[in-house]
Amino acid sequence: MTLSAADFAFVSALVRRESSIVLGPGKEYLVEARLIPVARQTGAASVAEFLAAIQRHPDPVGQSRIVDALTTNETSWFRDQDPFTALTTQVLPELIANRAANRHIRVWSAACSSGQEPYSLAIALRETLPAGWTYEILGTDISGEMIERAERGEFSQVEVNRGLPVQKLVHNFERVGAHWRVMPALRRTVTFQRMNLTAPLPALPPFDVIFLRNVLIYFDVETKRSVLRSMGRLLRPDGWLFLGAAETTIGVDDNYERVVAGRTSAYRLRAAVPVGTAGKG
Amino acid sequence: MHAIVIDDSRAMRLILRRILGQLGFDVVEAEDGQAALNVLEGMEQKPDLALVDWNMPNMNGLEFVTAARDNPQLREMTLVMVTTESEQSQIVRALAAGAHEYVIKPFTSGAMVEKLALLGLVPSGASL
Amino acid sequence: MSVQYVPTVADLNEIVEQVWASYLDPEGVNPLIPVESAADASDIHASVSITGSWHGHVVVACSNAAGKLAAAAFLAMEPEEVTEADLIDVLGELANIVGGNVKSMLPAGCFVSLPHVVSAPAQANHWPAAVQVCELAGLWSGESIAFSMWQSRELTGEAAA
């Protein structure tokens, strides 16, 4: 019961159109496995039957379920550690020196999945910024389901085991039933919004730091380039961009240069205005 | 690197031994806190890491952690509780007694590796 | 007096799903499929008792075959190689994990006992003084497993009064 070539083509075209994620040949098995629970939920007897129905009567809810099922939402707290260490030991001290006038830091977690990344950022900023400073964090993702989960700010036992230092767990979360809920003081500093990074981006005030991690890998090079370009417009001239460990701007978008940040690298806009004369944004 | 796994369940010791073994640790086992203290007493080179269950017969994990903290010879050993005890108040108690990290059961092997990476005992980004 | 939170079948389900994801089905290919009742999940009973502000028991019951499958998954061996001692150890640890997580949802100040594992005939009621508050029954590789919570009667009466 493997997927027919036509069904696979239909799904990969749909997913590509809606999210720019490329499902190349060889992903048939993945598509089938991920769609089994979706098909079951709708009462269809098989993935083939579910796909036949949706091709006959296109329905946006079913379509967005397909897209949701085929995006990988894998994430964890302080993922890979090094970017967060670089943030607190190098990036924030520099920003603190440069933003003395308004004492406010804006961070964007683009493709935030279920929220571990933006809340990790919030914890890092809360622990690092001196008294009198404020910050705000925007978390966005293409998946409505992920945004809903992130907004709820509740994580299972298994999720809090993954990369969250226990001291940070007891300081920033409270136990409710089987879950751990982000404390209100932290929750308030993060806002969430559904956003497709490959569609035209809304007008947003620029950010000091952007985490765009583990999402470019799903796009082809043209899409990567256009995402990097449009996000560059939302990064402050002296801001910082962090990508996933397997991602780079090199060979994709020359407007960025790679710089050492602690034990990892980050990316900065080449035409960066010298430190201290950055515009007000 | 050396580790001691302290749990009254043989299955759980085996799971932990498997994970640590794949990360290159030499592992010894003990089935409760008292047995662990006895094993440690006789060891020339003390382990770098102890994974400690909470609820065990004879001497429980909290008592073991307290005893290990009070023993100058075991001061360098990193103590990680691995337990179903997961109320905030219990976690705070274990930390106050001297535990460095805390893994709540059930845990995936990936989560265990990530916790050890947080402690600097395996390289960050390590996986099985 | 604030109302006591008593874990529900949804809570049990969440804990059980996490156990499957962690030890019994890490690849996510062989889930526990819920069924109405698991009458033949009665060869082995593993339980922990909870005392303190809540009194009762958390029980894992299963068929022999399910028990062997679980032990084999935990111990990374073939079901045929599983010994009686392996079965007792693994099911005891399962009861400990589920029971410990249930305990953590109860009001502060509860204690969970060490696990107790028995081979029991069908329908044996181990706690005549306790009533079942919820049960999660399922099939795993076609074999029956059930997780249940039992509350001691004295306290049920008190809470209702």
Ligand SMILES: C[S@@+](CC[C@H](N)C(=O)[O-])C[C@H]1O[C@@H](n2cnc3c(N)ncnc32)[C@H](O)[C@@H]1O
């Ligand atoms: C692997 S997760 C990465 C989460 C987090 N950034 C991290 O590094 O742990 C990838 C996320 O990208 C989201 N995503 C995929 N395509 C997207 C798009 N076109 N626009 C916005 N988000 C997208 C998915 O929904 C998923 O939550």
